[in-house]
Amino acid sequence: xxxxxxxxxxxxxxRGQQVTLSCSPISGHRSVSWYQQTPGQxxxxxxxxxxxxxxxxxxxxxxxxxxxxxNSRSEMNVSxxxxxxxxxYLCASSLESRTQETQYFGPGTRLLVL
Amino acid sequence: xxxxxxxxxxxxxxxxxxxTINCTYTATGYPSLFWYVxxxxxxxxxxxxxxxxxxxxxxxxxxxxxxKETTSxxxxxxxxxxxxxxxxxxxxxxxxxxxxxxxxxxxIKP
Numbered sequence: 001x002x003x004x005x006x007x008x009x010x011x012x013x014x015r016g017q018q019v020t021l022s023c024s025p026i027s028g029h030r031s032v033s034w035y036q037q038t039p040g041q042x043x044x045x046x047x048x049x050x051x052x053x054x055x056x057x058x059x060x061x062x063x064x065x066x067x068x069x070x071n072s073r074s075e076m077n078v079s080x081x082x083x084x085x086x087x088x089y090l091c092a093s094s095l096e097s098r099t100q101e102t103q104y105f106g107p108g109t110r111l112l113v114l
Numbered sequence: 115x116x117x118x119x120x121x122x123x124x125x126x127x128x129x130x131x132x133x134t135i136n137c138t139y140t141a142t143g144y145p146s147l148f149w150y151v152x153x154x155x156x157x158x159x160x161x162x163x164x165x166x167x168x169x170x171x172x173x174x175x176x177x178x179x180x181x182k183e184t185t186s187x188x189x190x191x192x193x194x195x196x197x198x199x200x201x202x203x204x205x206x207x208x209x210x211x212x213x214x215x216x217x218x219x220x221x222i223k224p
Contacts (some may be wrong), residue, residue, distance in 0.1 A: 016131075033211065041204065043214040056210040090157055097210045100146045100165040105158040 017110035018079040021109045025093030032074040037088040086113045116141040116208045120215030135189040137204035145206040149188040152201045
């Protein structure tokens with residue numbers, strides 16, 4: 001089975017621009033979660049989608065948004081980029097994101113904001 | 115809210131040494147506990163997990179036991195190798211999200 005894929009792997013943007021990141025989950029997985037990883041803040045939860053519905057959202061400003069499509073693929077969007085948005089963005093998938101389930105991670109998209 | 119506290123790194127050991135990385139948690143309810151590993155330039159890989167109290171997760175020589183009485187999930191390995199050098203994250207699953215420790219960088223010297 002193919003793993004979680006994320007595109008693009010690397011991005012360079014300038015402040016004020018917007019960016020869209022894509023995540024394709026493992027086949028059959030219906031839950032997709034997004035995390036931001038930075039050296040200063042570590043790993044932080046952004047949001048989780050299941051069957052096209054956002055079930056939980058982390059403590060991030062409204063500039064961060066996401067969506068999930070009927071085939072479970074997910075996108076996240078960051079508008080009006082700030083320097084502090086430079087990070088590794090990780091996507092994870094699981095069957096239903098129940099407590100005992102494993103979340104499987106993609107390789108991440110590394111975003112650099114100049 | 116729920117939280118995970120992990121020992122600060124880096125931890126530097128010689129090959130074949132015994133490894134312990136401490137992890138404690140605060141949670142309401144009965145979370146599942148995980149250890150993930152991140153190699154340089156890569157995403158996160160599940161190392162092991164435990165879904166209820168007294169469960170022991172194990173993989174690749176690593177072990178961790180879910181201790182409800184001490185709210186701990188310490189990672190251990192009897193004999194580390196250079197290839198174990200990586201960053202290790204302890205996490206718990208709560209309300210459809212993983213809550214993470216800060217990560218512990220492990221450096222193994224030959």
